[in-house]
Amino acid sequence: MAPPPPFRAEHIGSLKRPRHLIDARTALDKGELSKAALTKIEDEEVARIVKLQQKYGFHAITDGEFRRHMFYDGFFDNLEGMTLVKDPSPDIFMDYVPDIKAFKAVGFKGGETYLATGKIKRVKPCYVPWFLSLAKDVAPEDVKHIKMTMAAPEWYHLRHSGKFAYSHDVYKNDAEYFADIAQAYREEIDALYEAGCRNIQIDDPLLAYFCADSMIAGLKEVGDDPEALLDSYIQLYNDCLATKKPDFSVGLHLCRGNFKDGVHFSEGGYDAIAVKLFNELHADFYYLEYDTPRAGGFEPLKELPKNKQVVLGLISSKVPKLEDKKEVIARIHEAAKYMGDPELKRIAISPQCGFASHIEGNLVTEDDVEKKLKLVSEIATEVFGTTVW
Template identity: 55%
Template structure:
């Protein structure tokens, strides 16, 4: 039996992760809206103007998988659980509902962040309205028809609030166990993907720092101290992913983005290479590609890439969005070639050229996972995106 065909278009040789730096006028208008000082339509006018501008930045820097920069969101994970019937907004969050072993929870408590909010399940979960289709349709309206097939929508991870809240993620008189809980979430994701496809979307990226947390020794140790089977929980999340993606159209590309936190000034929440989860990540989750953080040593080495199957792609996040300093093209080229060498000599041997063909490059994360963004101004963001495409051309001659 021949190996499945590698799906590479999308993603593109030169990718961007999703969130882009928001202009000050948009940030100010959103504050007005949240304070009840302007209407939704007035906010939308400013959003549209800002998105038009950032779409043009992507065009000019050679980025083909165009996004709206997540300009209609406050946080990268907005969209699913704030629109899902059965979820309740909670602010502030009672401290006992936050699991200290989760790296971002531990970091927020350490830095004494006050007034954090969350969503918890209070009744049966049901999708009664679309999550991201309106954002995709709005992006289509601001782009040309020939660009529509390449537009990318980023989505929240299905286990987002579950890991954070542990035993408090849902009432036991609503769901008996995790399988029941995730079964309803899967139904919602399946419906959303079908609606996105019907609207013309062919490129999805699921943002999931939580899977990278399973690489962190701090979380593994904390779970073991609480008597939590982290291996079984990871298996639960993998099953949830595969159920969410069940019956998706064959020509809809789905990628999975892992990072270790990228909050405001680039503060990260966890460290540890992909080694602990590599086999399950690459071989058991039914996605087409992986967007992996690789801009600092905290993500480990390329060695786990030896488990990447020949029919999947990996987008190496080699360029930092945390700081404005530009990386060197020659160094980036060499790192890509190093990764290809490891892939080619992996569990399923292949030629160096075949391995190189499985690789794309990108920044390690978005430029504004939180609406306030990182310590990178508009000029530096444009330079970083241009660096991605220049490096891709140096390696593959295409983007």
């Protein structure tokens, strides 16, 4: 069994990207800047953001996802067999997926996606180079605390279903497709471990969609079984994590939509999936969004096993307004009651999501981000006495 999340104060991976970094990435895409020049800027900004995290006592350091365009970059785009499709037809995206429905409602145009047109294989490192770069910015004894954020394994499957996610000349069914995805994850996780990584966070907006009545109804409308599909995703997760080492911690972040201008996609409490999510999926801890009423109450936390922990996303990363410290602390104690954890041994606190799931980020400034991180740290210190477990 992996250890608990090591810290009482966390943040969820992405931080506000400075304008000159965004402009540099745009220049690279236009052929106006070299990859080496962009990397130099990324290195400088990652080093800066590491110092900001350390300033407020955060130990699970991330690179702010400054080397990515979107939070899910870095894995599928590096796998053999996955093909980039630009300006895809809207027809290959499933209407029952809440964010797809929202995008289509405003006129789905352009964009890109990845489909499996060949056998999926991990033929090169995916996240490992980013981990090794970040390791240079922390003390040797802190390398094991670095947190790498990873894409959800079912990301492209739910969006496209088994009908479009893969070529049926390559894979006969979901089971074959999932088996190769799981193998690629196992290889990457093993490589991260060998590089010194001991802490990953898998970012998954899709599992939270199973809390939404609209998606459940949509799946049934097209003849799919929501329970069976959720079961297949949980099994995929467990297959991905099957070979992880005992001292390798895996956290699962259930995002509820954190798109441009604070747009969200998913509503509904965790009640519908809590038993399976907490008891059947082999994560060690869960980052759960609880910044708005659309996430429901804390009642589902009673299903959390005693050997697992929760990181409560009580601070919003979508708006600059600072939360009331007393109200947040009261909510921590309320959650603990449902968990049967009056001593708060299995609870941590974080913003509800990253500050920049997409490249432009949310409606917060870099100064707002710093104030939010400071607030998380202050609450953790006041409630738990320290940011360290």
